Amino acid sequence: MRRAPVIHVALITALLGSILIATAVGSVPIPIPSIVAVLLGKAIGVIPVNWLPDQTAYEAIVLYLRLPRVILAALVGGALALAGAVLQGLFRNPMADPGIIGISSGGALGAVIAVMSGLAANALWSLPLLAFVGAAGATWTIYILSTQAGRTPLATLLLSGLAVSAFATALTSLLLTLAQDIFAFREVLFWLLGGLDGRGWSHVGLAAGPILAGVIFLLLFADELNIVAATGEAGASSVGVEMQQTKRRVLMLTALITGAAVSVSGIIGFVGLIVPHIVRLIVGPDHRVLLPASFLGGACFLIWADLGARTLMPTQELRLGVVTALLGAPFFVYLLQRHRIRTEVV
Amino acid sequence: MSDLMTLEAVSRCSNGRMLLDGVNLTVKTGELVGIIGPNGAGKTTLLSIMAGLLEPSTGMVYLNQVPLSTLCRQQIAQQIAAVPQTTTVSDFRFSARDIVLMGRYSHRDRFAGETSEDHAIATDAMRHTRVTPFADRSVTELSGGERQRVTVARALAQQPRLLLLDEPTASLDLSHQLHVLQLVHQRVTKDRLTSVTAIHDLGLASRFCDRLILLDHGRIVADGPPADVLTPDRLATVFGVVAHVSPHPVTNGLMIHVIEPVRDDAMP
Numbered sequence: 001m002r003r004a005p006v007i008h009v010a011l012i013t014a015l016l017g018s019i020l021i022a023t024a025v026g027s028v029p030i031p032i033p034s035i036v037a038v039l040l041g042k043a044i045g046v047i048p049v050n051w052l053p054d055q056t057a058y059e060a061i062v063l064y065l066r067l068p069r070v071i072l073a074a075l076v077g078g079a080l081a082l083a084g085a086v087l088q089g090l091f092r093n094p095m096a097d098p099g100i101i102g103i104s105s106g107g108a109l110g111a112v113i114a115v116m117s118g119l120a121a122n123a124l125w126s127l128p129l130l131a132f133v134g135a136a137g138a139t140w141t142i143y144i145l146s147t148q149a150g151r152t153p154l155a156t157l158l159l160s161g162l163a164v165s166a167f168a169t170a171l172t173s174l175l176l177t178l179a180q181d182i183f184a185f186r187e188v189l190f191w192l193l194g195g196l197d198g199r200g201w202s203h204v205g206l207a208a209g210p211i212l213a214g215v216i217f218l219l220l221f222a223d224e225l226n227i228v229a230a231t232g233e234a235g236a237s238s239v240g241v242e243m244q245q246t247k248r249r250v251l252m253l254t255a256l257i258t259g260a261a262v263s264v265s266g267i268i269g270f271v272g273l274i275v276p277h278i279v280r281l282i283v284g285p286d287h288r289v290l291l292p293a294s295f296l297g298g299a300c301f302l303i304w305a306d307l308g309a310r311t312l313m314p315t316q317e318l319r320l321g322v323v324t325a326l327l328g329a330p331f332f333v334y335l336l337q338r339h340r341i342r343t344e345v346v
Numbered sequence: 347m348s349d350l351m352t353l354e355a356v357s358r359c360s361n362g363r364m365l366l367d368g369v370n371l372t373v374k375t376g377e378l379v380g381i382i383g384p385n386g387a388g389k390t391t392l393l394s395i396m397a398g399l400l401e402p403s404t405g406m407v408y409l410n411q412v413p414l415s416t417l418c419r420q421q422i423a424q425q426i427a428a429v430p431q432t433t434t435v436s437d438f439r440f441s442a443r444d445i446v447l448m449g450r451y452s453h454r455d456r457f458a459g460e461t462s463e464d465h466a467i468a469t470d471a472m473r474h475t476r477v478t479p480f481a482d483r484s485v486t487e488l489s490g491g492e493r494q495r496v497t498v499a500r501a502l503a504q505q506p507r508l509l510l511l512d513e514p515t516a517s518l519d520l521s522h523q524l525h526v527l528q529l530v531h532q533r534v535t536k537d538r539l540t541s542v543t544a545i546h547d548l549g550l551a552s553r554f555c556d557r558l559i560l561l562d563h564g565r566i567v568a569d570g571p572p573a574d575v576l577t578p579d580r581l582a583t584v585f586g587v588v589a590h591v592s593p594h595p596v597t598n599g600l601m602i603h604v605i606e607p608v609r610d611d612a613m614p
Contacts, residue, residue, distance in 0.1 A: 227448050229438045234430060237399055240423025240452030285438040
């Protein structure tokens with residue numbers, strides 16, 4: 001059951017490597033020693049000689065263009081993958097991910113309202129704020145709808161999630177068809193397809209706090225998630241898990257990190273669904289190992305997907321949400337075939 | 347003997363149907379109580395209420411004179427373990443040992459991992475339930491009977507004072523049926539465990555239980571030693587069968603031989 005340290009160390013190494021490589025690659029390639037030099041210069045004020053031929057330009061590209069975007073990709077990817085792993089365990093359902101229970105679509109609706117009402121044009125921060133309110137609002141609605149006499153059956157929760165998700169998506173489409181302004185239309189569309197273009201440190205500042213805090217608290221629920229995943233709700237109650245409280249806290253924390261991710265990146269599908277499955281194939285079902293590994297794996301995955309989004313086409317950026325689905329879907333099918341997994345959670 | 351659990355006028359109503367109707371019951375420490383009755387008599391509902399998994403619509407449940415509803419899940423789990431009738435099949439590939447270790451949850455510190463004591467207790471529980479040979483196999487690969495023994499092992503690892511079993515022998519073969527009931531019987535006589543067990547097989551029930559409770563339509567219609575409860579009259583009125591009851595020649599149980607269904611015109 002315990003293969004924790006090895007896989008975690010490997011993934012942390014992969015993450016650091018991915019951050020360096022993704023910062024190096026782009027229309028202006030920057031050698032890795034120069035990146036290290038910029039970072040060292042920023043951190044301790046010492047720049048090794050000969051590592052930094054063009055200090056001003058390299059500093060600008062590394063510090064203000066690429067690094068914040070790469071770090072944001074890591075945060076968003078990690079948050080979505082962890083949210084997926086948590087929800088799959090809680091619902092004992094391999095199809096669960098933040099998209100399916102309405103968190104993402106609620107967030108997107110909030111963002112679209114911000115754009116269409118003109119709020120986003122006047123106050124930049126209103127877009128992420130409304131996206132976050134939308135995600136939290138959707139989760140809260142789902143929870144209230146599914147709770148009767150102090151009990152919230154998980155199956156009901158999943159179904160009302162589907163309903164709320166469909167409703168929010170329909171509202172978004174409605175707003176979209178009503179759009180008069182072609183620029184607003186384009187912005188909304190960009191939002192729905194998800195992406196990290198033009199994101200900087202202010203976005204990192206916005207998302208990092210809630211994501212890191214939410215992730216740390218969610219890791220503390222690994223034991224409870226193991227028990228629910230293995231024995232179901234009644235089984236978990238009878239060995240001593242306070243189910244109602246666990247559900248409420250886990251859902252709210254999941255909404256927090258998903259809402260924070262959606263608020264800076266729009267809807268990015270597939271990460272929350274496939275990364276946990278791939279990680280589970282390698283480390284097994286134990287959430288104490290699975291949760292941190294999913295966060296790290298999701299972070300690596302989205303860094304590479306975003307690198308693909310901005311470098312695959314020479315003239316234009318691809319939408320990140322499109323890339324994750326294009327990469328993710330075939331790879332997932334390959335895994336399904338290879339491991340002959342039909343009904344089991346891999 | 348002290349009263350371990352008391353039910354006072356417990357009723358449970360669901361969608362206009364009375365599942366339990368004014369049940370009064372006291373279980374004393376060290377008893378092995380069997381709950382019998384036809385399908386839909388309320389056996390599972392009664393066990394769920396005793397486990398605190400279901401709230402009674404009216405009435406009170408006490409554990410050591412403390413209302414069960416005032417205890418948190420952890421406090422309940424430290425004293426009561428429940429084995430459900432059907433073990434939900436999980437798609438997650440946890441090993442049998444992982445599942446048994448989950449029984450230690452309520453005894454564990456929030457931030458501490460499993461101790462060597464937890465492992466020792468789980469290993470012991472698996473040995474007694476004959477789970478050891480497949481301890482490290484994934485539960486998704488086990489048969490229904492093997493999975494049921496894993497759940498019994500998990501309940502034993504909980505080290506409860508009250509063990510609630512709902513049809514523990516339902517999916518077991520003959521040898522394992524006997525083994526599980528002997529194990530529970532032994533824990534009750536030697537380790538002062540108390541057990542309440544819903545059981546279909548009246549012969550096994552009469553052999554292993556000191557006391558039988560006969561439920562019908564949510565009410566207790568008989569409560570006492572097996573020979574007093576399992577009379578031909580009651581088998582006719584409650585189960586609707588004409589049966590011959592005699593002491594078993596070898597074990598100290600009863601032999602119940604069902605002859606034919608009660609004819610409608612003969613029903614009282």
